[in-house]
Amino acid sequence: MSEVILKDALVTLKESGVRITPQRHAILEYLISSEMHPTADEIYKALEGDFPNMSVATVYNNLRVFRNTGLVKELTYGDSSSRFDFVTHDHYHIICDHCGKIVDFHHPGLEEVEHLASHVTGFQVNSHRLEVYGTCPECAVSVQKAK
Amino acid sequence: MSEVILKDALVTLKESGVRITPQRHAILEYLISSEMHPTADEIYKALEGDFPNMSVATVYNNLRVFRNTGLVKELTYGDSSSRFDFVTHDHYHIICDHCGKIVDFHHPGLEEVEHLASHVTGFQVNSHRLEVYGTCPECAVSVQKAK
DNA sequence: TAAACTAATGATAATGATTATAAAGAAGTA
DNA sequence: TACTTCTTTATAATCATTATCATTAGTTTA
Numbered sequence: 369m370s371e372v373i374l375k376d377a378l379v380t381l382k383e384s385g386v387r388i389t390p391q392r393h394a395i396l397e398y399l400i401s402s403e404m405h406p407t408a409d410e411i412y413k414a415l416e417g418d419f420p421n422m423s424v425a426t427v428y429n430n431l432r433v434f435r436n437t438g439l440v441k442e443l444t445y446g447d448s449s450s451r452f453d454f455v456t457h458d459h460y461h462i463i464c465d466h467c468g469k470i471v472d473f474h475h476p477g478l479e480e481v482e483h484l485a486s487h488v489t490g491f492q493v494n495s496h497r498l499e500v501y502g503t504c505p506e507c508a509v510s511v512q513k514a515k
Numbered sequence: 516m517s518e519v520i521l522k523d524a525l526v527t528l529k530e531s532g533v534r535i536t537p538q539r540h541a542i543l544e545y546l547i548s549s550e551m552h553p554t555a556d557e558i559y560k561a562l563e564g565d566f567p568n569m570s571v572a573t574v575y576n577n578l579r580v581f582r583n584t585g586l587v588k589e590l591t592y593g594d595s596s597s598r599f600d601f602v603t604h605d606h607y608h609i610i611c612d613h614c615g616k617i618v619d620f621h622h623p624g625l626e627e628v629e630h631l632a633s634h635v636t637g638f639q640v641n642s643h644r645l646e647v648y649g650t651c652p653e654c655a656v657s658v659q660k661a662k
Numbered sequence: 663t664a665a666a667c668t669a670a671t672g673a674t675a676a677t678g679a680t681t682a683t684a685a686a687g688a689a690g691t692a
Numbered sequence: 693t694a695c696t697t698c699t700t701t702a703t704a705a706t707c708a709t710t711a712t713c714a715t716t717a718g719t720t721t722a
Contacts, residue, residue, distance in 0.1 A: 533698095534699075536698095536699065538699085538700075568700085568701070568702095569700080569701080570700065570701045570702065570703090572700080572701070572703090573699080573700060576699080576700085577699095595708095595709085
């Protein structure tokens with residue numbers, strides 16, 4: 369089923385006039401199949417086996433290409449490096465304060481917040497970003513034990 | 516009135532056993548008085564006149580101290596450097612896609628989103644983060660003109 | 663198909679924000 | 693005063709990301 373998603377993505381790229389190189393194919397595939405939200409370096413390391421000569425710059429370049437075509441979203445949290453998320457349906461993220469794990473969850477869009485914000489500030493609103501922070505079940509267990 | 520806020524902050528620091536140095540005083544004062552959400556470097560530049568010998572490291576160190584005592588929040592957006600926000604009431608930010616301006620707005624907390632996220636993912640929820648993106652009135656005008 | 667043009671890759675250097683280190687200074691305490 | 697601890701300063705180190713540029717590959721056109 370992620371096959372279909374990948375094919376769709378490739379079609380989107382082609383329609384945007386972006387060439388499908390083996391590297392791009394591999395990066396996309398990894399982003400889609402991976403349940404995590406990898407950093408550029410993690411992607412680089414993961415594909416090192418298949419592409420021993422691939423440069424880090426290629427990863428960054430292509431992530432930017434994907435971002436520009438709207439296929440991929442860049443997530444910046446407090447930590448040093450950005451994470452990249454293949455955009456499927458609209459979803460939000462919940463992030464574990466302890467281990468940094470990121471889990472997706474769905475929630476109806478927060479239009480009323482956008483409206484209020486627009487009304488109060490006079491901005492034309494385009495989008496919003498929401499993240500929830502907490503402790504994941506696994507870390508909750510180990511925190512228990514530590515007591 | 517920001518006098519009171521500053522005094523409160525100094526009391527908070529003292530209670531946490533943090534010494535009030537002239538540099539810390541100045542950084543706090545700047546953060547409170549400034550309507551913007553400055554980067555570390557902007558703070559550094561702003562205080563250069565009064566503290567010609569102050570090191571950038573001092574700014575970073577003290578911002579970390581303030582963050583740890585809960586006086587200051589660190590905001591990371593897509594761009595390269597973090598921004599720092601003196602915490603007064605709970606508020607959200609709306610950010611202009613064109614000029615990067617950040618404006619505060621108030622909105623009742625999104626508890627129901629936290630509840631849903633907790634229910635779906637099994638996380639214990641601590642907090643959330645919400646930002647709205649759009650075009651500020653000034654930039655909307657210049658975009659009009661450009662047409 | 664070959665030549666010409668354009669885009670993508672890879673290696674490496676450059677940038678820039680942030681952090682680490684270590685010496686000197688200031689404040690706090692006995 | 694002597695001692696300890698925290699803070700500042702200057703500087704070097706780190707690390708993610710971007711820029712440069714020569715090389716390669718793909719596409720277009722004649």
